Amino acid sequence: MLNAKELVQWENGLSFNDIAARQGIRIRRHCRPTASLKEIEEELGAPLNILEKIIWDKEIEVAEGHAKKPLEEVIQAATKAPPSRDFYGALEAAYKRNGVPALIAEVKKASPSRGVLRENFNPVEIAQAYEKNGAACLSILTDEKYFQGSFDNLEKVRSSGVKCPLLCKEFVIDKWQIYNARSKGADAILLIAAVLPDLDIRKFLQICEELGMTALIEVHDEREMERVLKINGVKLIGINNRSLETFVVDTSNTKMLLEKHGDIIREKGILVVGESGLFTPDDVAYVQNAGVSAVLVGESLVKQECPGRAIVGLFGKELLH
Numbered sequence: 541m542l543n544a545k546e547l548v549q550w551e552n553g554l555s556f557n558d559i560a561a562r563q564g565i566r567i568r569r570h571c572r573p574t575a576s577l578k579e580i581e582e583e584l585g586a587p588l589n590i591l592e593k594i595i596w597d598k599e600i601e602v603a604e605g606h607a608k609k610p611l612e613e614v615i616q617a618a619t620k621a622p623p624s625r626d627f628y629g630a631l632e633a634a635y636k637r638n639g640v641p642a643l644i645a646e647v648k649k650a651s652p653s654r655g656v657l658r659e660n661f662n663p664v665e666i667a668q669a670y671e672k673n674g675a676a677c678l679s680i681l682t683d684e685k686y687f688q689g690s691f692d693n694l695e696k697v698r699s700s701g702v703k704c705p706l707l708c709k710e711f712v713i714d715k716w717q718i719y720n721a722r723s724k725g726a727d728a729i730l731l732i733a734a735v736l737p738d739l740d741i742r743k744f745l746q747i748c749e750e751l752g753m754t755a756l757i758e759v760h761d762e763r764e765m766e767r768v769l770k771i772n773g774v775k776l777i778g779i780n781n782r783s784l785e786t787f788v789v790d791t792s793n794t795k796m797l798l799e800k801h802g803d804i805i806r807e808k809g810i811l812v813v814g815e816s817g818l819f820t821p822d823d824v825a826y827v828q829n830a831g832v833s834a835v836l837v838g839e840s841l842v843k844q845e846c847p848g849r850a851i852v853g854l855f856g857k858e859l860l861h
Protein backbone atom coordinates (compact mmCIF):
# COMPACT_ATOMS: atom_id res chain seq x y z
CA MET A 541 0.00 0.00 0.00
CA LEU A 542 1.12 3.58 -0.67
CA ASN A 543 1.47 5.98 2.22
CA ALA A 544 -0.14 9.43 2.05
CA LYS A 545 3.07 11.14 0.86
CA GLU A 546 3.60 8.64 -1.93
CA LEU A 547 -0.01 9.04 -2.96
CA VAL A 548 0.45 12.80 -3.32
CA GLN A 549 3.66 12.30 -5.29
CA TRP A 550 1.83 9.85 -7.49
CA GLU A 551 -1.07 12.17 -8.10
CA ASN A 552 1.41 14.88 -9.12
CA GLY A 553 3.10 12.56 -11.57
CA LEU A 554 6.31 12.49 -9.53
CA SER A 555 8.51 9.40 -9.10
CA PHE A 556 6.11 7.31 -11.15
CA ASN A 557 8.88 4.97 -12.25
CA ASP A 558 10.16 4.50 -8.70
CA ILE A 559 6.75 3.54 -7.40
CA ALA A 560 6.11 1.25 -10.37
CA ALA A 561 9.52 -0.42 -10.00
CA ARG A 562 8.74 -1.24 -6.37
CA GLN A 563 5.82 -3.30 -7.69
CA GLY A 564 8.14 -5.16 -10.04
CA ILE A 565 7.07 -3.19 -13.11
CA ARG A 566 9.97 -3.00 -15.58
CA ILE A 567 8.29 -0.75 -18.14
CA ARG A 568 9.32 2.87 -17.52
CA ARG A 569 7.44 6.01 -18.53
CA HIS A 570 9.18 9.09 -19.87
CA CYS A 571 6.37 11.39 -18.60
CA ARG A 572 7.51 14.02 -21.17
CA PRO A 573 4.90 13.93 -23.94
CA THR A 574 6.19 17.08 -25.63
CA ALA A 575 9.86 16.05 -25.69
CA SER A 576 11.49 14.57 -28.76
CA LEU A 577 12.57 10.92 -28.79
CA LYS A 578 16.18 12.14 -28.80
CA GLU A 579 15.65 14.14 -25.60
CA ILE A 580 13.85 11.20 -23.98
CA GLU A 581 16.65 8.81 -24.93
CA GLU A 582 19.25 11.22 -23.59
CA GLU A 583 17.56 10.92 -20.22
CA LEU A 584 16.49 7.26 -20.14
CA GLY A 585 18.57 5.57 -22.83
CA ALA A 586 16.87 3.57 -25.60
CA PRO A 587 13.63 1.71 -24.78
CA LEU A 588 14.49 -1.61 -23.13
CA ASN A 589 12.07 -3.63 -25.24
CA ILE A 590 9.13 -3.37 -27.64
CA LEU A 591 6.54 -2.95 -24.89
CA GLU A 592 8.43 -0.01 -23.42
CA LYS A 593 8.71 1.51 -26.89
CA ILE A 594 4.96 1.10 -27.44
CA ILE A 595 4.25 2.77 -24.08
CA TRP A 596 6.59 5.70 -24.78
CA ASP A 597 4.79 6.32 -28.07
CA LYS A 598 1.42 5.88 -26.33
CA GLU A 599 2.31 8.64 -23.84
CA ILE A 600 2.72 11.04 -26.74
CA GLU A 601 -0.39 9.79 -28.54
CA VAL A 602 -2.55 10.17 -25.41
CA ALA A 603 -1.27 13.71 -24.80
CA GLU A 604 -2.24 14.54 -28.40
CA GLY A 605 -5.65 12.96 -27.76
CA HIS A 606 -6.15 15.20 -24.71
CA ALA A 607 -5.22 18.26 -26.78
CA LYS A 608 -7.65 17.36 -29.56
CA LYS A 609 -10.49 16.30 -27.28
CA PRO A 610 -10.31 17.38 -23.63
CA LEU A 611 -11.24 14.86 -20.94
CA GLU A 612 -14.62 16.50 -20.21
CA GLU A 613 -15.60 16.07 -23.86
CA VAL A 614 -14.66 12.38 -24.00
CA ILE A 615 -16.51 11.78 -20.73
CA GLN A 616 -19.61 13.42 -22.23
CA ALA A 617 -19.27 11.34 -25.39
CA ALA A 618 -18.89 8.15 -23.33
CA THR A 619 -22.01 8.83 -21.29
CA LYS A 620 -23.99 9.45 -24.49
CA ALA A 621 -22.85 6.20 -26.17
CA PRO A 622 -25.39 3.35 -26.54
CA PRO A 623 -25.40 1.09 -23.45
CA SER A 624 -22.52 -1.33 -23.14
CA ARG A 625 -23.03 -5.08 -23.63
CA ASP A 626 -22.15 -7.66 -21.01
CA PHE A 627 -18.73 -8.96 -22.04
CA TYR A 628 -18.19 -11.08 -18.93
CA GLY A 629 -21.72 -12.52 -19.11
CA ALA A 630 -21.27 -13.46 -22.77
CA LEU A 631 -18.11 -15.44 -21.94
CA GLU A 632 -19.71 -17.19 -19.00
CA ALA A 633 -22.80 -18.16 -21.02
CA ALA A 634 -20.78 -19.40 -24.01
CA TYR A 635 -18.59 -21.59 -21.81
CA LYS A 636 -21.66 -23.21 -20.24
CA ARG A 637 -23.34 -23.62 -23.63
CA ASN A 638 -20.44 -25.19 -25.55
CA GLY A 639 -18.39 -26.98 -22.88
CA VAL A 640 -15.22 -25.56 -24.42
CA PRO A 641 -13.61 -22.20 -23.59
CA ALA A 642 -15.59 -19.23 -24.85
CA LEU A 643 -13.91 -17.57 -27.81
CA ILE A 644 -12.77 -13.96 -27.90
CA ALA A 645 -11.82 -13.74 -31.57
CA GLU A 646 -9.32 -11.03 -32.41
CA VAL A 647 -9.61 -8.69 -35.39
CA LYS A 648 -5.84 -8.33 -35.90
CA LYS A 649 -4.17 -7.13 -39.05
CA ALA A 650 -0.54 -7.07 -37.93
CA SER A 651 1.65 -7.38 -34.87
CA PRO A 652 5.18 -6.42 -33.86
CA SER A 653 6.18 -10.08 -33.52
CA ARG A 654 4.66 -11.43 -36.75
CA GLY A 655 4.36 -8.43 -39.08
CA VAL A 656 1.34 -8.30 -41.39
CA LEU A 657 -0.91 -11.30 -40.74
CA ARG A 658 -3.50 -10.59 -43.42
CA GLU A 659 -3.04 -8.36 -46.46
CA ASN A 660 -6.66 -8.27 -47.57
CA PHE A 661 -8.07 -7.02 -44.28
CA ASN A 662 -11.72 -6.06 -43.92
CA PRO A 663 -12.45 -5.71 -40.17
CA VAL A 664 -16.24 -5.79 -40.55
CA GLU A 665 -16.25 -8.91 -42.74
CA ILE A 666 -13.89 -10.68 -40.34
CA ALA A 667 -15.96 -9.65 -37.30
CA GLN A 668 -19.19 -10.83 -38.92
CA ALA A 669 -17.62 -14.16 -39.88
CA TYR A 670 -16.34 -14.66 -36.32
CA GLU A 671 -19.78 -13.93 -34.88
CA LYS A 672 -21.56 -16.19 -37.37
CA ASN A 673 -19.24 -19.05 -36.42
CA GLY A 674 -19.81 -18.86 -32.68
CA ALA A 675 -17.37 -16.31 -31.20
CA ALA A 676 -18.74 -15.12 -27.84
CA CYS A 677 -16.91 -11.77 -27.94
CA LEU A 678 -14.56 -9.93 -30.27
CA SER A 679 -11.26 -8.16 -29.62
CA ILE A 680 -10.55 -5.16 -31.82
CA LEU A 681 -6.99 -3.88 -31.93
CA THR A 682 -7.01 -0.09 -31.98
CA ASP A 683 -3.28 0.69 -31.89
CA GLU A 684 -2.28 2.06 -35.29
CA LYS A 685 1.50 2.21 -35.22
CA TYR A 686 2.33 -1.35 -34.17
CA PHE A 687 -0.80 -3.34 -35.04
CA GLN A 688 -2.31 -1.38 -37.95
CA GLY A 689 -5.55 -1.21 -35.96
CA SER A 690 -7.80 1.80 -35.41
CA PHE A 691 -10.72 3.26 -33.52
CA ASP A 692 -12.34 3.59 -36.90
CA ASN A 693 -12.33 -0.24 -37.09
CA LEU A 694 -13.93 -0.42 -33.65
CA GLU A 695 -16.68 2.02 -34.64
CA LYS A 696 -17.27 0.28 -37.96
CA VAL A 697 -17.65 -3.13 -36.31
CA ARG A 698 -19.94 -1.67 -33.64
CA SER A 699 -22.25 -0.09 -36.19
CA SER A 700 -22.23 -3.08 -38.58
CA GLY A 701 -24.91 -4.98 -36.70
CA VAL A 702 -22.45 -7.30 -34.93
CA LYS A 703 -23.98 -8.14 -31.53
CA CYS A 704 -20.98 -9.70 -29.76
CA PRO A 705 -19.55 -7.54 -26.98
CA LEU A 706 -16.33 -5.81 -28.07
CA LEU A 707 -12.98 -5.58 -26.30
CA CYS A 708 -10.92 -2.50 -27.11
CA LYS A 709 -7.42 -4.00 -27.34
CA GLU A 710 -5.27 -1.01 -26.40
CA PHE A 711 -2.27 -0.09 -24.32
CA VAL A 712 -4.11 1.86 -21.65
CA ILE A 713 -2.07 4.24 -19.51
CA ASP A 714 -4.60 7.02 -18.90
CA LYS A 715 -8.30 7.20 -18.02
CA TRP A 716 -8.91 9.36 -21.11
CA GLN A 717 -8.44 6.19 -23.20
CA ILE A 718 -11.16 4.30 -21.33
CA TYR A 719 -13.76 7.04 -21.85
CA ASN A 720 -12.67 7.34 -25.46
CA ALA A 721 -13.02 3.58 -26.01
CA ARG A 722 -16.54 3.59 -24.51
CA SER A 723 -17.52 6.55 -26.68
CA LYS A 724 -16.49 4.50 -29.76
CA GLY A 725 -18.57 1.49 -28.73
CA ALA A 726 -16.23 -0.67 -26.63
CA ASP A 727 -17.82 -2.90 -23.97
CA ALA A 728 -14.56 -4.03 -22.41
CA ILE A 729 -11.00 -2.77 -22.17
CA LEU A 730 -7.62 -4.41 -21.67
CA LEU A 731 -5.50 -3.37 -18.66
CA ILE A 732 -1.94 -4.75 -18.72
CA ALA A 733 -0.42 -5.41 -15.29
CA ALA A 734 3.11 -5.25 -16.75
CA VAL A 735 2.45 -1.59 -17.53
CA LEU A 736 0.05 -0.38 -14.84
CA PRO A 737 0.82 0.07 -11.16
CA ASP A 738 -1.81 -1.19 -8.70
CA LEU A 739 -3.27 2.23 -8.03
CA ASP A 740 -3.94 2.78 -11.73
CA ILE A 741 -5.56 -0.64 -12.05
CA ARG A 742 -7.84 0.20 -9.10
CA LYS A 743 -8.77 3.62 -10.51
CA PHE A 744 -9.38 2.23 -13.99
CA LEU A 745 -11.51 -0.64 -12.64
CA GLN A 746 -13.70 1.92 -10.90
CA ILE A 747 -14.14 3.89 -14.12
CA CYS A 748 -15.02 0.69 -15.99
CA GLU A 749 -17.64 -0.10 -13.39
CA GLU A 750 -19.15 3.38 -13.69
CA LEU A 751 -19.30 2.96 -17.47
CA GLY A 752 -20.70 -0.60 -17.32
CA MET A 753 -17.56 -1.96 -18.99
CA THR A 754 -15.67 -5.18 -18.26
CA ALA A 755 -11.94 -4.89 -17.53
CA LEU A 756 -9.75 -7.73 -18.78
CA ILE A 757 -6.67 -7.57 -16.57
CA GLU A 758 -3.72 -9.18 -18.31
CA VAL A 759 -0.87 -10.88 -16.47
CA HIS A 760 2.11 -12.82 -17.72
CA ASP A 761 4.10 -13.82 -14.67
CA GLU A 762 3.89 -14.83 -11.05
CA ARG A 763 4.43 -11.37 -9.60
CA GLU A 764 1.76 -9.77 -11.78
CA MET A 765 -0.72 -12.51 -10.88
CA GLU A 766 -0.04 -12.01 -7.16
CA ARG A 767 -0.54 -8.23 -7.45
CA VAL A 768 -3.76 -8.55 -9.43
CA LEU A 769 -5.27 -11.13 -7.08
CA LYS A 770 -4.93 -8.62 -4.23
CA ILE A 771 -7.04 -6.02 -6.06
CA ASN A 772 -10.75 -5.95 -5.23
CA GLY A 773 -13.23 -6.00 -8.06
CA VAL A 774 -11.15 -8.03 -10.54
CA LYS A 775 -13.54 -10.40 -12.35
CA LEU A 776 -11.65 -11.31 -15.52
CA ILE A 777 -7.95 -12.15 -15.74
CA GLY A 778 -6.14 -12.88 -19.00
CA ILE A 779 -2.98 -14.97 -18.81
CA ASN A 780 -0.84 -14.03 -21.77
CA ASN A 781 1.31 -16.90 -23.02
CA ARG A 782 3.34 -14.31 -24.95
CA SER A 783 5.93 -12.22 -23.17
CA LEU A 784 5.34 -8.72 -24.49
CA GLU A 785 8.98 -7.95 -23.76
CA THR A 786 10.64 -10.86 -25.60
CA PHE A 787 7.77 -12.22 -27.80
CA VAL A 788 8.43 -15.76 -26.57
CA VAL A 789 5.14 -17.72 -26.57
CA ASP A 790 4.69 -20.65 -24.20
CA THR A 791 1.26 -22.09 -23.40
CA SER A 792 2.61 -23.83 -20.32
CA ASN A 793 2.64 -20.36 -18.75
CA THR A 794 -1.14 -20.61 -18.32
CA LYS A 795 -0.82 -24.03 -16.70
CA MET A 796 1.97 -22.94 -14.38
CA LEU A 797 0.12 -19.83 -13.13
CA LEU A 798 -3.16 -21.71 -12.66
CA GLU A 799 -1.49 -24.56 -10.80
CA LYS A 800 -0.20 -22.01 -8.32
CA HIS A 801 -3.20 -19.69 -8.11
CA GLY A 802 -6.19 -21.71 -9.35
CA ASP A 803 -7.67 -22.22 -5.87
CA ILE A 804 -7.84 -18.56 -4.97
CA ILE A 805 -9.06 -17.68 -8.47
CA ARG A 806 -11.95 -20.16 -8.14
CA GLU A 807 -12.70 -18.96 -4.60
CA LYS A 808 -13.01 -15.40 -5.87
CA GLY A 809 -15.17 -16.47 -8.83
CA ILE A 810 -12.69 -14.93 -11.28
CA LEU A 811 -12.96 -16.07 -14.89
CA VAL A 812 -9.65 -16.73 -16.67
CA VAL A 813 -8.84 -16.15 -20.34
CA GLY A 814 -5.94 -18.00 -21.98
CA GLU A 815 -4.28 -15.60 -24.43
CA SER A 816 -1.96 -16.06 -27.43
CA GLY A 817 -0.32 -18.88 -29.30
CA LEU A 818 -3.38 -21.15 -29.64
CA PHE A 819 -3.52 -22.98 -32.98
CA THR A 820 -5.12 -26.42 -32.56
CA PRO A 821 -7.88 -28.25 -30.64
CA ASP A 822 -5.08 -29.76 -28.52
CA ASP A 823 -3.86 -26.26 -27.58
CA VAL A 824 -7.40 -25.29 -26.57
CA ALA A 825 -7.87 -28.52 -24.58
CA TYR A 826 -4.53 -27.94 -22.85
CA VAL A 827 -5.47 -24.49 -21.54
CA GLN A 828 -9.01 -25.67 -20.72
CA ASN A 829 -7.56 -28.49 -18.60
CA ALA A 830 -5.35 -25.91 -16.93
CA GLY A 831 -8.52 -24.04 -15.87
CA VAL A 832 -9.39 -21.32 -18.40
CA SER A 833 -13.01 -20.59 -19.29
CA ALA A 834 -12.19 -18.48 -22.34
CA VAL A 835 -9.48 -18.04 -24.95
CA LEU A 836 -8.29 -14.98 -26.87
CA VAL A 837 -7.14 -15.92 -30.36
CA GLY A 838 -5.85 -13.78 -33.21
CA GLU A 839 -3.17 -15.12 -35.51
CA SER A 840 -4.41 -18.68 -36.03
CA LEU A 841 -7.83 -17.42 -37.18
CA VAL A 842 -6.98 -14.26 -39.06
CA LYS A 843 -4.30 -15.91 -41.18
CA GLN A 844 -6.75 -18.45 -42.64
CA GLU A 845 -8.53 -17.70 -45.89
CA CYS A 846 -11.90 -17.91 -44.08
CA PRO A 847 -11.29 -16.69 -40.50
CA GLY A 848 -14.85 -17.64 -39.52
CA ARG A 849 -14.58 -21.25 -40.68
CA ALA A 850 -11.15 -21.48 -39.04
CA ILE A 851 -13.01 -21.50 -35.71
CA VAL A 852 -14.25 -25.06 -36.34
CA GLY A 853 -10.66 -26.08 -37.05
CA LEU A 854 -9.43 -24.46 -33.84
CA PHE A 855 -12.00 -26.12 -31.57
CA GLY A 856 -12.52 -29.33 -33.55
CA LYS A 857 -16.27 -28.67 -33.49
CA GLU A 858 -18.84 -26.00 -34.27
CA LEU A 859 -19.61 -23.45 -31.60
CA LEU A 860 -23.24 -22.66 -30.87
CA HIS A 861 -24.66 -19.20 -30.18
Ligand SMILES: O=C(O)c1ccccc1NCC(=O)[C@H](O)[C@H](O)COP(=O)(O)O
Nearest residue numbers: 651652653784815816817836837838839
Ligand atom coordinates in the same frame (compact mmCIF):
# COMPACT_ATOMS: atom_id res chain seq x y z
O1 LIG B 1 1.13 -10.05 -30.84
C1 LIG B 1 2.19 -9.42 -30.62
O2 LIG B 1 3.21 -9.53 -31.32
C2 LIG B 1 2.26 -8.44 -29.48
C3 LIG B 1 3.41 -7.71 -29.29
C4 LIG B 1 3.50 -6.77 -28.27
C5 LIG B 1 2.43 -6.55 -27.44
C6 LIG B 1 1.25 -7.29 -27.64
C7 LIG B 1 1.17 -8.22 -28.63
N1 LIG B 1 0.04 -8.95 -28.86
C8 LIG B 1 -1.14 -8.82 -28.12
C9 LIG B 1 -1.68 -10.15 -27.79
O3 LIG B 1 -1.46 -10.57 -26.71
C10 LIG B 1 -2.36 -10.95 -28.88
O4 LIG B 1 -2.81 -10.12 -29.90
C11 LIG B 1 -3.53 -11.84 -28.46
O5 LIG B 1 -3.34 -12.47 -27.25
C12 LIG B 1 -3.77 -12.89 -29.57
O6 LIG B 1 -2.59 -13.63 -29.76
P1 LIG B 1 -2.37 -14.59 -31.02
O7 LIG B 1 -3.53 -15.56 -31.04
O8 LIG B 1 -1.08 -15.30 -30.76
O9 LIG B 1 -2.37 -13.73 -32.23
